[in-house]
Amino acid sequence: MDLKTEAVIIGGGATGAGVARDLALRGIPSILVERGDFTSGASGRNQGLLHSGARYAVYDPDAARECISENRILRAIAPHCIEPTQGLFVSLPEDGFEYRADFIRACGNAGIETMPLSPREALALEPRLNPLVIGAVQVPDGSIDPFTLVVANIRDAESRGAVIFTHTEVVALVRGGSGMAGVVVRDLLSGEEFTIATAWVINAAGAWANTILALAGTSIPMSLSKGSMLITNTRLSERVLNRCRPPASGDIIVPNSTVSILGTTSLRVSEVESFDVRPEEAAFLVYELALMIPEIKGERFIRAYAGVRPLMQSGETDDDRSLSRGFSLIDHQKEDGISGLVTIAGGKLMTYRLMAEKTVDFICERMGMRVPCTTHSQRLPGAGIGHTLQDRLLHLRREIPAARQEVLCDCELVPRDEVEALLKEGKVRELRDILHRTRIAKGTCQGGFCVYRLLGMLNELNRNGERGDSNEILKDFLEERWKGIRPILWGTAMQEEELIETIYKGLFNLSGEGQGGAGIVNEEL
Amino acid sequence: MKSFDLIIIGSGLAGLMAARTAVDRGARVLVVGRGLGGLTLFGNTIDVLGRLKGETDVAAGVENLARNCPGHPYARTGWEGIDRALQAFQTLFLPPDNFVGKRRENSLLPTGAGTMRPTFLFPITMAAGAEMIPAATLIVGFRGFKDFQADTVSLHLGCRGAVIPFPRYGLGGMTTSAVARMMEDSSFAERVGETIQQQMAGERFVGLPAVLGLRESASVMKALEAATGARVFEISLLPPSLPGMRIFERFREYLLERGAVFLLGKQAGEAIVKDGRCAGIVVPNAPLATEYYADRFILATGRFLGGGLLAKIDGIVEPLFHTPVVQPARRGEWFKGRFFDREAHPVHQAGIETDAALRPLSENGAVFLENLWVAGSILAHHQVIEEKSREGIDIATGFMAAERALSA
Numbered sequence: 023m024d025l026k027t028e029a030v031i032i033g034g035g036a037t038g039a040g041v042a043r044d045l046a047l048r049g050i051p052s053i054l055v056e057r058g059d060f061t062s063g064a065s066g067r068n069q070g071l072l073h074s075g076a077r078y079a080v081y082d083p084d085a086a087r088e089c090i091s092e093n094r095i096l097r098a099i100a101p102h103c104i105e106p107t108q109g110l111f112v113s114l115p116e117d118g119f120e121y122r123a124d125f126i127r128a129c130g131n132a133g134i135e136t137m138p139l140s141p142r143e144a145l146a147l148e149p150r151l152n153p154l155v156i157g158a159v160q161v162p163d164g165s166i167d168p169f170t171l172v173v174a175n176i177r178d179a180e181s182r183g184a185v186i187f188t189h190t191e192v193v194a195l196v197r198g199g200s201g202m203a204g205v206v207v208r209d210l211l212s213g214e215e216f217t218i219a220t221a222w223v224i225n226a227a228g229a230w231a232n233t234i235l236a237l238a239g240t241s242i243p244m245s246l247s248k249g250s251m252l253i254t255n256t257r258l259s260e261r262v263l264n265r266c267r268p269p270a271s272g273d274i275i276v277p278n279s280t281v282s283i284l285g286t287t288s289l290r291v292s293e294v295e296s297f298d299v300r301p302e303e304a305a306f307l308v309y310e311l312a313l314m315i316p317e318i319k320g321e322r323f324i325r326a327y328a329g330v331r332p333l334m335q336s337g338e339t340d341d342d343r344s345l346s347r348g349f350s351l352i353d354h355q356k357e358d359g360i361s362g363l364v365t366i367a368g369g370k371l372m373t374y375r376l377m378a379e380k381t382v383d384f385i386c387e388r389m390g391m392r393v394p395c396t397t398h399s400q401r402l403p404g405a406g407i408g409h410t411l412q413d414r415l416l417h418l419r420r421e422i423p424a425a426r427q428e429v430l431c432d433c434e435l436v437p438r439d440e441v442e443a444l445l446k447e448g449k450v451r452e453l454r455d456i457l458h459r460t461r462i463a464k465g466t467c468q469g470g471f472c473v474y475r476l477l478g479m480l481n482e483l484n485r486n487g488e489r490g491d492s493n494e495i496l497k498d499f500l501e502e503r504w505k506g507i508r509p510i511l512w513g514t515a516m517q518e519e520e521l522i523e524t525i526y527k528g529l530f531n532l533s534g535e536g537q538g539g540a541g542i543v544n545e546e547l
Numbered sequence: 548m549k550s551f552d553l554i555i556i557g558s559g560l561a562g563l564m565a566a567r568t569a570v571d572r573g574a575r576v577l578v579v580g581r582g583l584g585g586l587t588l589f590g591n592t593i594d595v596l597g598r599l600k601g602e603t604d605v606a607a608g609v610e611n612l613a614r615n616c617p618g619h620p621y622a623r624t625g626w627e628g629i630d631r632a633l634q635a636f637q638t639l640f641l642p643p644d645n646f647v648g649k650r651r652e653n654s655l656l657p658t659g660a661g662t663m664r665p666t667f668l669f670p671i672t673m674a675a676g677a678e679m680i681p682a683a684t685l686i687v688g689f690r691g692f693k694d695f696q697a698d699t700v701s702l703h704l705g706c707r708g709a710v711i712p713f714p715r716y717g718l719g720g721m722t723t724s725a726v727a728r729m730m731e732d733s734s735f736a737e738r739v740g741e742t743i744q745q746q747m748a749g750e751r752f753v754g755l756p757a758v759l760g761l762r763e764s765a766s767v768m769k770a771l772e773a774a775t776g777a778r779v780f781e782i783s784l785l786p787p788s789l790p791g792m793r794i795f796e797r798f799r800e801y802l803l804e805r806g807a808v809f810l811l812g813k814q815a816g817e818a819i820v821k822d823g824r825c826a827g828i829v830v831p832n833a834p835l836a837t838e839y840y841a842d843r844f845i846l847a848t849g850r851f852l853g854g855g856l857l858a859k860i861d862g863i864v865e866p867l868f869h870t871p872v873v874q875p876a877r878r879g880e881w882f883k884g885r886f887f888d889r890e891a892h893p894v895h896q897a898g899i900e901t902d903a904a905l906r907p908l909s910e911n912g913a914v915f916l917e918n919l920w921v922a923g924s925i926l927a928h929h930q931v932i933e934e935k936s937r938e939g940i941d942i943a944t945g946f947m948a949a950e951r952a953l954s955a
Contacts (some may be wrong), residue, residue, distance in 0.1 A: 159646060193912060301879045305860055319860075396895055428691050471694075471785060473662075478688075478696020489702055493660055505887035511882065516858035517851045521588065521786070523886075525853075528932045529589050530660035533887060 026183070029222040029385065031364050032060075032192055032234055035065035036168060036371050038226035039175035040378030040397070046182035048382060048393040052219055054184060057191045057208050059458050060172045063228045065371060067297070067329025069276045069285045071262065072096065072104055072164035074370045076111065076136070077269060079128035080121070085348050086132035089141065089372050094395050095398045096171075096375070102404050102541045105172040107277055109163025109262035110144060112314055113156045117267045125266060126159060136161055148259050150315045160164070163262040165278045168371055169458065174402040181403070188452055193389055195223060195237045195363070201355075202362035211451050214274040222385055225365040227331040229294045235365065241359045242334040242350075242365060248328050249286040249395030250299040252510060255322040256468055258282040258315050265314065281324070284311050291330060297505065299326040323510035324466055334368035350378050351384060389420065394402065431464025431472035438479060453477070453495055463499075468507060470522040473499050497532055550840045551577045551808070553952060554828060555814050556867065557847035557855065560938055563798040564636065564945030565845050565952075570805040570904055571635075572953050577813050577839055578807060579830060581814040581854055585924070588852070590791030590938060591635070591757060591783035593646065593668035595629060597653060597720040597935025604651050606630070606785025618928035621936070624943040625905060632946035633668065633939075639797055640670075643765035646675050657754060659695055661703025665935065670790055671765045675752055675780035681706040684752040686775075687743050689713055692721050694785040695756035706754075709746040714738035715910060727789050730767050731879075739867040740774020750777055757781035757789050764793065787815045805836025814854070818844075818868050824918050825868070842954040846870075846899075846907075847945060849924040855925040856898070863897050867927070869908040872914050873927045891930040898927030905944060918955070922948035 029045055031038045034056025056062070075089030075413040080225050097104055113122055129136045137160040145151055145157035151158075174187055174537045187207065193215065194206040200294045204219040211349045225234045257277050265273040304326050312318040327370045334350045349369030355361040366381045379395045386393055428438040440460060450456050453473075462476060463469025500522075511519050553569050555562045569576045586591075592816020600620040606626040613622035621629065640646050646668040648654055653665035654677040668675075684706040688697030690713070702709030713721060714735060720854060723891045729735045736759075753775050759767040764781075771779045781790070799809065808831060819827040819838065827840035846868065848855030857866045865873045874897035875881055881894035899921050907915040922944040924931050931937040 190652075283608055298884075301881075305878070308860060414748045428693065430693065474699070474785065475693045475696060478693075478699040479695065480701050481698035482708075485698055485708070491703070492699055493662070496660070501886050508882050508884075512858045512878065520850060520852045523892075523932055524585075524589055525785065527887070528935065528937070529591070529664075530658050531662045531664040531935075532660060535931070 024217045024219070025053060026187070026219040027051050027415065028218045028220065030055060030218055031052075031223055031224045031226055032205075033187070033226035033227050033228055033230070034060040034172070034176070034188060035063050035226065036061070036172050036374035037065075037366055037369070037377050038224075039172045039179070040374045041224055041226055041366070041381050042179035042184045042186070044378045044382040044395060044397050045385075046179040046184045047396050048386065048391070050382075050389075050391075052179075052184050053191050053220070054176075054179070054186045055192055055205070055218075056186070057210065057230075059455055060176060060190050064329045064331050064507060065168050065172060065374075067230070067327055068168065068249075068371055069169060069274065069283045070165050070278050070460060071274070071276050072106075072161045072166040073370075073385045074109060074161040075132055076109070076125070076129050076134050076161040077264065077445070079132050079134060079267070080124050083128065083132050084215065086128070088348065088376060089208060090134045090162075092372050092376055093164075095396070096166070096372075097164075099398070099400065100171055100174060100402045100405060101468070102406065103167045103174065103402075105165045105278070106162075107164050109161050110139070110148065111161060111264045112151065112158045112506065113266040114152060114313060115154055115156055116158075117265065119157070119266060121475050122157065122159065122266050129161065130447070134161060136293060147283070148263065149259060150258060150317055151263070152314055153514075157266075160261075163264075165262065165458045166371070167278075170404070171188040171402075174404050177403050188455075190350075192234060196233075197238075198421060200359060200361055202360070221362050223363050223383075224381060225303065225363065225367075225515050226381075229330045229540050231332060231365055231367045233294070238354070238358070238360055238363060240283065240354065242352055242367060244367060245333050245335055246291050246294060247331045247333055248289045248291045250289075250303045250307070250326060250328040251283050252304055253325045253327075254282045254284065254318075255324050255514075256281065258318065258321070263314055276316065279415070284308075284318070288359040294330060297328050297331055299328050299509040301507075301509050307453035320513070322514040324468055324515070325506035326509040327506055331370075332367055348373055349375075349381055353384070369489050416537050425471060430475050431460075431462045433467050433472070434461035435439050436460050436462045436472070441476065441479065442483075453499060459474065463475055463503075467502055467518065467522075469499060470503075470518065470525075488491050493532060496526075549577075549837070551575045552841060553577075553843045553845065553949070554579065554839055554841040555845045555847060555951050556828065557584065557849060557853065557923065558582070558809070558811060558847075559847060559853060559923060560586050560590060560794070560941035561849075561945035561948075562797070562845070562847035563802070564632065564942050565641070565847060566802050566807055566950040567798060567921055568635065568946050568949035569953060570802055570807050572949075574809055574953055576802070577805040577841065579810045579813055579815050579828070579839070581812070581848075583811075584632065585786055585849055585853060585937070586791040586795050588786040589783075589788050589901055590792065590794060591788050592656065592666040592673065592790070593633070593648075593938040593942070594643060594668070594935040595633070595667040595939035597665040597667075598933060599653070599665075603901075604694070604793070605653060606651055606710065608865075612934075616928060618900070620926045620929050620940045620944050622946050623901070623905060628947055629939055629943040634942045635946060636942050637668070637669070639801055643671065644763065644793075645671055647671055657700065657782050659700060659756070659782055661700040667939065670764070670781070670793070672757070672759055672768045672781045675778040676782060678778075679752040679754065679780065684754060685709060685743070685747055685750040686710050686754045686782075687711060687746070688756065689721070689726070689858065692726060692756065694723065694780070700782065707748070709740075709743075711742045711746060711810070714742060720870070723756075723758055723784070723787055723789055724761070724792070727761050730758060731760040733770060736767050736770045743771070744775050744908075747775060749775065753777045753779045754782050755779065756784045759789075761789065761792060761796065787936045815867055820868075820916065823916060825916050843918045845920045845922055845948045845952060846925065847948070848925055850898070850924050853924075855923075858894075863894075865899060868916065868919065870899050871885070871910050872897060872922075891933045895930050895932060896924055896928055898929075900927050905948045920948040920952045
């Protein structure tokens, strides 16, 4: 199988998906290649915060302006991915009012509307706040669902002719003369390799940007910063809560549907895949954020996770190629004499659309095309469909035929039919794809019960086909789950851990490896 | 004022075994239990020591373990203590609903994941599972009963699987205990048997989830065997555990007949301690709190799940008597980096340190309270999950704690 297209996009995060949609809207055919599934990197490992820009107002007014502008655009084009919660910047006695004065002024300069609140008003809005709060400022923060956002961009691009390959890795960049001639890719599940002929390669691989550039013998100055976050079992506040002080670790709580996300830490790392959260980081976030909401100390947590943010190193970036202080579009013809290769790096989820716009503007200009960007005015597919728990429950009541009301996941109410419909679409290729596209394993038990059921259902549907060892898949899932669970094991989460371990190692004897597991089966039978 | 010879805190298998041992010696016993204990979650069979290191003789395995880990609960009871306790346990379960097993060795039983699992004693309804031949076995699940996946079990065991609808209701969404109750209706069990029979292709064994009735499960098994012409066996599944509920019910029936008092769904709030002795416990019963007094106390509250141990963000405590808890130095050391590490997670060996008579010790090595004994998984220095020793430890230490308490 060999293919040909105008542009190949590397990376299925928000940026890559945004570029694919922008190209499609301007009539330029493209193929997007993603090594894992959508949002496997920083796009899926952040706090899901719809920034108002207020957090940047004091120290980085340009970034703040970008944020508030994109904030308004996203509210208009992707309302189904957003919960317009509002946000509070909360002052505690130890914070004082010095920063708050600068903050309100800087927000005004950046065009971010603010509303100062008295302690009484703040506590009326958010009763769980520390009663010692001395004031708060309301800003237009919100929460956003990055996966739905990215999938909506992908679906729109696909419906306009873009081609998407997930679980597909770029193994070589093919040069032709002084420019790009194509890319060689490998399907990671089937092992098949094929070539895509193209004149343009857009490197949107995020933290992996330099892994791709190494294939062309070049690199960009980028550093990696790990941020760790915790998910609570219940929603702690109606609004996003920030500390009204200079940005620091452990200063934000983002509500998201029925849970809240506590963040974040910031740690320079050298490895791209530094996703482990240390127990001490979890404890730090709990103690620090309990200053804003004291009840956090008794709260149950369901998972910890970390994301690695690619940061462009300032100082080594020329002013003329730095489109903003947040992100960079690098023309490798100018830098390395390789025409047809561009890297779009840095930035944040909030500016994915703007990053895509600048990238496609650049390519259009090089192609000699004069087609304006329309991604800021065209709504994304799915807009208009409700996203709240209430909407999901109503949907569930409508969708499940009474005769087959089998719910696979009790925490998040995922019906068996939803999974069967997903399988029929034929786009999922492994367990993780199913988990990514449904709410299975997202709830309190984190897949401790429902993944066994899901695998049983897959075994049943595939009874006469070729079946692998589903217990190995189950063990891999439990191992992956462990990374998120281990840092938050105390209190109620510890009780559930004892239950889960007793089931899978004890009752189901999956430990194997010579301890009376699989080995014994072979000896005896 | 309510006064007893012995108050047992915890209604899991360890507490029940202690209560049974005490009533047999004529003691007036109060059992205070928050819930039904680990029994009803995963007490399917009686494990004594599933993980053996080369030995096949479980008694030899226990003696080696006791020698190598002198703090292990089995080092307190010895094989002889386990053996006596198991015999006492088995006298509660008379044929046809009896427990079986090899005399000194483990048997391998199929699990809900389709693996085989070693255990020491098991209900008669599971017995054919130890003898099944995969090529001659049909594994049957029920449509909509999602906690037992017949196709996962059959795939890994290498036999055939079938999923059948429930005869009467057809709908899914049934729970383990609801199915068990329906199975006790002989016409329902008969129709299940007929439906299974239609799926069979000459198999001589039929494996089902462990839902064959809450009582008299052997007769449900016999009815299914008559309808299918095959040997029928139960397979353990995701919690709750019906075989565990049967054990609980049998103990409760026996203990009530002999005058024991149960406070179920209640949690001891605090202990009344005076002059190095426990005088009583306070059980909150909003808006009141009731005090119960006794000469002796047994703590058998289990681990984290049972509420016997409380994991705080900065350390593990025993919340009732505040006995010292041996544990890793920092929370970062509680768990290994991998879930399926070859070694047990260190936190699982945390627990209460005792003297040779199962009395908890203070940090200085002295007896913590002179009339308090400890039984079950709250004890330190074992690895119930990896060792597969949960029920053995519960039964043997429950038995021993009651004997020691009453002879003190």
